[in-house]
Amino acid sequence: MNIRVSDPPSKTVGRIDVSHVSISLGEGEKAFEAVRDLDFTVPPGELVCILGPSGCGKSTLLGALAGHLQATSGHLALDAQTILGPSPDRGIVFQQHTLFPWKRVRDNVAFGPKMRGIGRAERRRAADEILRLVGLEGFEGFYPSQLSGGMQQRG
Numbered sequence: 001m002n003i004r005v006s007d008p009p010s011k012t013v014g015r016i017d018v019s020h021v022s023i024s025l026g027e028g029e030k031a032f033e034a035v036r037d038l039d040f041t042v043p044p045g046e047l048v049c050i051l052g053p054s055g056c057g058k059s060t061l062l063g064a065l066a067g068h069l070q071a072t073s074g075h076l077a078l079d080a081q082t083i084l085g086p087s088p089d090r091g092i093v094f095q096q097h098t099l100f101p102w103k104r105v106r107d108n109v110a111f112g113p114k115m116r117g118i119g120r121a122e123r124r125r126a127a128d129e130i131l132r133l134v135g136l137e138g139f140e141g142f143y144p145s146q147l148s149g150g151m152q153q154r155g
């Protein structure tokens with residue numbers, strides 16, 4: 001399998017449609033509507049920044065777009081395909097990094113391909129290429145604790 005990591009942003013795919021989306025978190029009396037009746041479209045290739053005070057629902061919205069959270073009502077779609085769950089087509093960089101502290105940077109990046117059954121040499125080559133693209137060339141053999149916070153998020 002060939003892993004492509006250097007495709008430029010596409011002008012034809014990547015349209016996001018969010019229509020009348022509400023998302024409730026928690027159960028019963030503690031339930032909280034973190035997103036209410038949100039409606040917007042992001043055209044393919046457009047870079048969008050979501051701004052708002054702490055706790056206003058930004059991560060909740062991203063969690064739903066990633067497919068980790070279910071909307072209570074409304075509809076989310078990527079390129080007219082309804083978002084029903086997580087997919088390798090939709091990535092998310094978490095606020096708190098999610099690295100294995102006991103694995104080197106290269107092996108952290110190569111973990112996803114490893115789980116998909118890609119061979120050691122191929123996944124290491126792909127990991128090194130990704131690390132080069134995000135400016136972490138030379139840090140492949142470091143452990144997460146040896147990187148800055150921003151470097152850890154890029155890993």
Ligand SMILES: Nc1ncnc2c1ncn2[C@@H]1O[C@H](COP(=O)(O)OP(=O)(O)OP(=O)(O)O)[C@@H](O)[C@H]1O
Pocket residue numbers: 025026027030031032034052053054055056057058059060061095
């Ligand atoms: N399990 C839960 N039950 C009830 N309310 C919750 C739960 N999880 C999160 N919330 C509430 O949902 C709201 C939205 O949280 P969210 O993490 O989306 O905020 P945010 O905009 O990403 O904030 P920040 O800028 O601080 O990261 C917050 O007010 C939070 O208290």
Ligand SMILES: [Mg+2]
Pocket residue numbers: 058059060095
């Ligand atoms: Mg957040």
